[in-house]
Amino acid sequence: MTVKITHYAEFWPYYLREHSKTKCRQLHYIGTTLALLSLLAAFAFMMPWLILLAVVAGYGPAWIAHFFVEKNRPATFTYPFWSLYSDFRMYFYWLSGKLPEELRKAGI
Structure with missing residues (x-):
């Protein structure tokens, strides 16, 4: 039986370990970028x-990455809000160049 994570401080390293392969993270970045652009367009063009x-574009590549690259179950199925927050956190750490340090701390 798997122990349920009860604190976000424990979840973040777990989340990063679930995204240990570069290709998985790349697919997440593509999905997050497409989701953000779709949201911007929705508001800019009132559509x-x-x-x-945005939802499909964001989750589609991410879930493909988990099922076919990492070969694990997306954390969003168990921890939906923490996973969504962590996806954006990982994305912005990647954009800022801070992700390698976070991956190192998580043991990747």
């Missing part, structure tokens, strides 16, 4: 249906 596209 609410693009919000649905």
